[in-house]
Structures are given as structure tokens and as C-alpha cells.
Amino acid sequence: MTSIGTGYDLSASTYSPDGRIFQVEYANKAVENSGTAIGLRVKDGVVLAVEKLVHSKLLVPGANRRIQTIDRHIGMASAGLLADGRKISQLAREEGSKIRKMWREPLTVKALSDRISLGAQAYTLYSSVRPFGVSTIFGGVDKSGPSLYIVEPSGVCLGYHGAAVGKGRQLAKTELEKLKLSELSMREAVMEAARIIYLVHDDNKEKEFELEMTWVGDESNDLHLPVPDDLLEEAKSRAKAALETFE
């Protein structure tokens, strides 16, 4: 942390002499502290999965969801500050509403991600604001088929076949790279997503986690919905079994 004490890290409106914006990098630290979130764009849809770390046994199961619905056909998974993620989802829903009002057609995932990234970028420019402490995965099915995008705190917005953000993103990415994503079915993707989340979860450091998983595509009639319970349970048990044989 060479930046500390130099004074260049106090405001998002000031570069460091070597051209960095430390506030944005700190925002990425917030993302790295968070449980992993992944997205798989496959043949007939998108699957989102989150390793939701449960920091207290007092929490009700299913509380503090990190996957949210933006529109009928679009979901969003975030890693980082939970409250910032909820602000992003609010902005995203408003975007959906605006598009529907103006064009009477559903929002596309690309248009959504672009607009959200513009907002995220604006928050890297001023001393009076702090960049969003979340990386967000937007996944959905629209007129161009299944789409998957990540918006980072810097305002960078990129499309992916497989997306991973948060603590275990490096390992998750290597696992995603091994898959032939564009040939997988949604059901296969559910299995893989569960396996990856269980794999990247670090039992030694974190105790409990909940697997949160949604999908949108042919299997769900193009609606963003939670993966059905029976399928989720199957995916979990297969993920646990795969964990035994791994390494």
C-alpha cells in the first residue's frame, strides 16, 4: 500500500503521479472481500450463481439476497458492498422503466450495462462522491439472445461468455475457461455453476455460505427466476461429490 500517506488516495478526482485513481482501486478491494459471484452465458440462456457468505447464524436463511431481478428477463448478481448493489439494482430497474415508457419494448442487457457503467464511471470523477464498491454481473435474454456483462467500479463494461467477480474470481475464471460455454445447456450450466461456487469456497477462512442461483432462458420461459429447488439440490449434491474427487 504505497499509496497510503501520499495524499493521492483521498479523492476520486485526483490522479496519482503514475496515473492511477486510488479510490477506484480501493473500491475493487471491497469487491475482492466479497463472496464470489459468477455468470455463465450458454447456448439457450444465462445462469447466475453467488457464494453468499453467511456471517452470522442469527440470519434468516435466504436473507440479504445478492441476486436481484431487474426486469422479467434480466437478472443481476453483485459482489462487493451489498447496499451499493441495491442502489445499482434500483438504477437498473429505473432504466428498464424508462426504456419501456419511451419505446414500449423490453430493455436489452447491453443497453442496461452501458447505462449503468456510465453512472459508475461518473462516480470516478468527483471528490464529492465515492465509486461504487461493487462489480455487477448483468445476465439476461433479449432480442439478441443470451447476454452477460460485468460493470466494474471503474465504469468498465465488458461482455463475457463466463463471468466471475469477488474473492474467488481467479480460480472461478480458470474453471470457466475449461468449459465449452456456448455448447452447454442451461441445466448443465447449473451443475457447473454450483460446482465452481463450491470449489472456490474456502472452507478454512469462511465458515458458512449459501449457494444462490438463478437462471433465465429457454428453461425458464425467458424469465429471470430462481433455479427450481429440486434442481438446485441436485446441483449442490453433485458439487459436493465433485469436490471430493477434485485434486
Added chain:
Amino acid sequence: MDHFPTNWGRPRNDAFDAYATHPIHQRPYNGPKDTFADGVQRTQQPIVTGTSVLAIKYKDGVMMAADNLASYGSLARFKDVQRLHQVGNYTVIGAGGDMSDFQYIQYILEELSVEEISAQDGHELGPVEIHEYMSQVMYARRSKMNPLWNSLLIAGFKDGKRFLSFVDLLGTTYTASTLATGYGAYIAQPLLRKAVEGREDIITEEEARKILEDSMRVLFYRDARSLNKFQIATISSAGVSISDSMQLDTTWSFAEDIRGYGAQTQ
């Protein structure tokens, strides 16, 4: 600074005012008009209109029918318009009256549905909620003297219960086992009541369909703003289904035998 370009370069008074003595506040005002000012355009009459909607309760749920015509006065302007609209998983809303207002209603209900879906709280909008929402919207708009010019039927099936209700441009609401809007209230409603009242738990789906078809046929014969092309929505425990457009068999051969008015006076 006067921000309205239309006022620029004008004398303060229409008769030239060389010494600018005319009070500045008497310039033309172009800002937003007071609610009570003249010339605020509101819906004073429907333009492109749909005619009757019919609905009845039957053994397993509710059934609704409406034709596919949107009229422009007496002109049969649009002949492939759907006037039955599904909202959520349990409800159908059918509209007579102004079709652009109905399209706006479809939009606000879509907006409402998405809001509810994205809450992901395990609650779903049923016909009871849709009816309450629409009655509040319609009453609020009439109270602003800017009504949505429609008669709406709301039919649904949720949690094992049938639901059928009416809402109109005044915010008037009611429920009954048979409902009809527009001309249907005069022509079809008596037929529907005769066929349904007291038999709501006996009538089968087939019989319900026949009751509605017979009523639609009568309406087609007698209502000049109707069309022999219509749809039927069925809402039951199995969910919502809106049929494709269909036609009814009609007989007009009797027409040439009619004497006493029109072209043939002998």
C-alpha cells in the same frame, strides 16, 4: 430576462408603446397553465372505441369474451385488435371504450407487474389486487376530470377462488356472476343472467363457452359497432388462456324477407 422567444422584439403593448410605460407583468404568459384555465386538453370523448365485453362465472372459473374491432366513429377502423389482456398469471382484463386509453392501462399494468416481480417477495398480483388498483386509478383520473374512457371487466382465478368485477371511467365498481359492458349491458346481460344466475357452480366449460358464443352472436346481429371475429379468455385453476380469434355461424337469409322499412316498402 424573458425566456420565451415568442415574446422577444415585441412591444409591451399591442398598440406601440414608445416609452415602455406598459406594465411588464401584462406581457403574454407562456408558462404552465393553471388547472382551471381554459384550453387544457383532456379526454372529452372516446375516439377509437371498442364495444361490449362479456364475462360469466362457471363451475371451474371465469370466462370472458370480446370482439376484435376498434371503431372510429361508425367506421370499422381496426379489425384485428385484442381487447382481452392478460395481467400476471391469474387475471384477464377486458376493455370497452377508448382503445388508446386501454393501451395506456396495459402499459401501467405492465409497469406494475414488473415492479412486483422484481421485488421477489413471494407475493403475486391476483385479480383482487388488479381490480383494487384499477378502481383507484380510474377513480383518481375521473376526480382530476381527466378520465380513462373505458369500461373494464376484470376476471381471474387465484387461491381456489373465482373473481369477476367491473370498473368504469367514473370509478364505479361492482361484482356479479355475469357482467357485460357497453351495448352488451342492454342486449347480452339479460341473456347471461337467465343462463347463469343460480347455476354458477353447475355450468361446465363447454356450456359457458356456448352461452358466451350465443350472446356474442346476438350482439353481432344487433350491435352495429360489433364484428364477427372475437376471442374468449378462460381463467381457471389451470391458469389463463386467451383463444385465437374465431368466427360464428350467422344466418342473414331472413333479411330479404323483411318488409316494412328500409329499401323494400312492399
Added chain:
Amino acid sequence: MPDMASLAHPQQRAFNPYTENGGTILAIAGADFSVIAGDTRQSEGYSIQTRYAPKVFRLTDRAVLAVNGFAADGNMFVKKVKQRLEWYRHAHAKDMPLRAIARLIQTMLYARRFFPYYVYNILGGIEEDGTGAVYSFDPVGSYEREACRAAGAAQSLVQPFLDNQIYFKNQVPAPGTSHPAHLPLPTVLSIVIDSFTSATERHIEVGDGLEIYIVLAKGRTLHGTESIGGMQELTTTDDGERVFVVRRDLKKD
């Protein structure tokens, strides 16, 4: 050919935000009870919209409100009165007294003096002193406490009948006797039922169903009236006033 004068001045057909939905309501106060009734037909013009649309509403265990006129306004008005009564309960941990409800209704009606709720209200129930009471209102809030009142489509048929039967107008008591100040409950119920069967007979907007609400003062029993068909108790507490409703059929033609 269109009249050129009418083209020069575009004629305005203003939207009429009101309609009349027919039906009739009435209420009669006894010494220690109150009866509030209404038919259940809702109509517009010559059409019956529905055979069952309640016009009489239980507000509290001691107050019942009957609303007649423009149904949409009526429903909205009742909804808002009920909301205000709930707020009162949250603030004061008790139900609002009848005379306070009456003044509340006048305030709410007069607040809309220049875009009135097009409804005639009759409020019936039990006062804090245990007496039966009826309050009647006009659409903009003028009100008074009375012993009986009819309103709505058949007001002109029913009110003279009540004047005669309740106030004993145009009746001369037998020498050495006087008219009773209050009638007993069974007599009142008979008068109510007769009023509605008669109104149904002679007025096309009245009929289908009859809902009679009975509010009894603390400690009073129904004595003798329990046997009446279709009665149902609506009371929510067990140490105060009691509310009952009687549902009967009226002719549907």
C-alpha cells in the same frame, strides 16, 4: 350542412364526473338500539349493474354508516372514513365515539365543498350515554341528530311513512293516552322491512336484497328478535355494544 356559428365556437361537452346508482337507505333510533338498513341493488339508468353491492357498513362495534348516491364516491368515502377511524384507534387505543364520527363525517364532506362526494350519508349507532342515535347528512356535510331518516331513490316514498309510523305525524292518540317516545325493536324491524318491501314494489331502483344492521347498547339483549331469519352477529368485543346484520331477499324484478 353544419351551422357555421357552432363551428366558430367549438362546443364543449364537458365530462360529467357523477352518476346516480339508485337504491335506498334508512335508519331508525330506538331508546337503546339503532337500526340501519339499505337495499343491495346497484343500478344506472334502467340497468341493474349488480344485485349485491352493500351500501351499509359496520365502522365500529357502535357505529354503522349507510351511504347512498354515486357509488364510486360512496365507496371512496367509506374507505376514507374507515381509515380515519383506524388512525384514531392507533392514537387513542379506543373506538371513536358516535358523535365524534358524525362531526368527522361533516368535516370530511365539507372539505370537498367545491367538488362534493355525491352521497347522502346516514350514520346510526349508540352514543356514549347509551342512547340509540341516527345522524343524517347532506352531500356537503350539513347534519343533525334525528330519530329516523330515509334517503336515496325512494326517500320520497319511505320518509312520509316513517314520519307517520315513528313520529306519529297525522295520528291522534286515543283520549287519555299519548304516543310512545321510542318504539321497541321488533316494531322497528317490522317497519324497516315493510318500508323496503313497499319501496321495492313502487320504485324500480329498489330491490334484490336487504341488509339490516342492528346496534344494541351495552347490556341490552335482542330479546324476542333472535328468531328472525338470516341474522348474523358482527361484534368484535365482548363487553360493549353489539352489532348484528340481517340479510333478506327483496323482489328482483
